[in-house]
Amino acid sequence: MQSFQPFTLSEHNTLGVPASCPQYFEPANLEEFKLAYAACQGNFYLLGEGSNTLFVDTDTPAIIRPRFLGKSTRDLGDYVLLTVSCGENWHQLVTYCVANGYYGIENLALIPGSVGAAPVQNIGAYGVELSDVVHAVSWFDFAQQKVIELEHSDCQFSYRESIFKNTLQSKGVITQVTFKLSKTFTAKLSYNGLNFEQDNVTAADVMQRVIEIRESKLPDPSKLPNAGSFFKNPIVEQAQYQALIAKYPHMPSYKMNDNTYKLAAGWLIEKAGLKGFRLDGVGVHEKQALVLINYDGMAGNKIVELATIVMNKVDDSFNILLEPEVRFVNHLGLTSMSECQ
Ligand SMILES: Cc1cc2nc3c(=O)[nH]c(=O)nc-3n(C[C@H](O)[C@H](O)[C@H](O)COP(=O)(O)OP(=O)(O)OC[C@H]3O[C@@H](n4cnc5c(N)ncnc54)[C@H](O)[C@@H]3O)c2cc1C
Known part of the structure; x- marks a missing residue:
């Protein structure tokens, strides 16, 4: 090792x-x-x-840093069960699946990271979430010192959430993820930029378009160090939504159910006047306000300071408390943002 x-x-x-x-x-x-x-x-x-x-x-x-590698498949006729070790790279898995005719994750192309971390925050983009295709997760439980198979329903997936961030946090390691993928391609084109004709589009087309959109919108971490969306999109109740939409008729929003709406954290940060804001060597990205950039290799506490300014300004402007999507780690281990402020 x-x-x-x-x-x-x-x-x-x-x-x-x-x-x-x-x-x-x-x-x-x-x-x-x-x-x-x-x-x-x-x-x-x-x-x-x-x-x-x-x-x-x-x-x-x-x-x-678990570097377990390898994949195996089980044929189920119209579907395939693809089991992937946690140390595999996520984007390479997407390209492998598209090349081999296993469909369902092409909209999640170019999301950085490992396969093992993907269920933790139920990664999602362009109208697809990991939970749409997870069949089971293999979990090595530290207390029991054995591997347990968690079914999809055990994982408690929701928007950027799972049991691995909650009850099971720091209690084990995801060793493998099994995906149920279709051998027939059905394009998921609900996201605005994916304006293809359903009948003529291939999985490779969707993957390529997603890559192009992402490259045009999101800064490349190797050039401008960042962690993608720093905050989760907040979910508000009907009354607060009605008050906001009356004041900002063009505010982007997504109806979750009869009583809740998801708002765009990037839009709120921009409206609060912080797009492009700089604090010493860190700042809010000039094109995508949901992304915080570490321009000058600053220490983590400077990014916490910037994130605090952003949260306070959005709270003052809209009475909405943003919640970080990024995981905070101090000298003792995983912690929360409030403990770092
Ligand atoms: C430019 C950019 C764009 C991004 N775009 C998106 C996006 O569109 N959608 C999205 O959802 N996310 C996005 N992200 C966030 C990120 O890519 C995902 O959260 C990804 O799953 C993190 O993978 P990682 O291996 O880097 O995780 P790490 O940062 O290394 O770890 C994240 C968490 O997972 C835990 N973890 C890691 N491995 C395991 C394991 N084997 N078992 C149990 N727990 C584990 C860690 O302890 C930690 O709590 C983006 C990030 C960047 C930099």
Whole structure:
């Protein structure tokens, strides 16, 4: 197993935050994972590709980055069950599926990160969520020291949420994800930019268009370090929605059910006057206000300071408290934003 002590993490988080850990392990399988777990006495942060992680302090606990690789398929006639190890790269999986005629995740192209992290926040984009195609998740439970199979319904998926961020947080590791994918392509074109004719479009066309849209809208973390959407889109109740839409008739919104509406956090930040706002070496992106950029390789606490300004301004302007989508990690491990302020 690859292991280092100490280890610098600046190139292992897409926000480019300088941080280092006392011990770093890259187990290639469950047996190696158990050795790493024992070596750091259960006190570690589980890292994937670091595209949804903010290291708040310059020190972190030990880091375990599972590098389990491999895929296998089971044919079910019209469908295939594709089981993928947690260390595989998400976008490479999307291109593999499109090339092999396994359909359902093409709209999720170019989302950075590992397969193991994808169920944690139920990744989603362009009208598709991971939960649409998850069949089961293999979970190594630390207390029981055994792998448990979680069915789709056990995972408690909702918008950017799952059981892995809640009841099961820090209690185990996702070792594999099994997807149920169709062998027949049905395009999901509900997102505005995907204006194809349903009959003539291929999965490769949809994937390519998604890539083009993403590249035109989102800053590339290798050039402008960022973690994608820093905040979740807030969900408000009918009364608050009615008051806002009366004042801002062009406000983007999505009706969730009879009583709740999802609003666009980026629009709220922009309307609060913070698009392009800079604070020392960090700032709100000039084109997409939902993305915070670490322009000058600043430490994580500077990004917390910026995020706090954004949250306060949106709260003052709209009476809406934004919730970070990014996971916060301090010198002790996973924490919440409020504990860092
Ligand atoms: C430019 C950009 C665009 C993005 N666009 C989107 C988007 O469109 N939609 C979207 O949903 N997200 C998006 N994201 C966020 C990010 O890509 C996802 O959250 C992704 O799933 C994170 O994967 P990761 O491996 O980098 O996770 P990390 O940041 O390494 O970890 C994230 C969380 O998962 C946990 N974790 C990691 N591996 C495992 C495992 N094997 N078992 C259990 N827990 C684990 C970690 O402990 C942590 O809590 C974007 C990010 C960037 C930088």
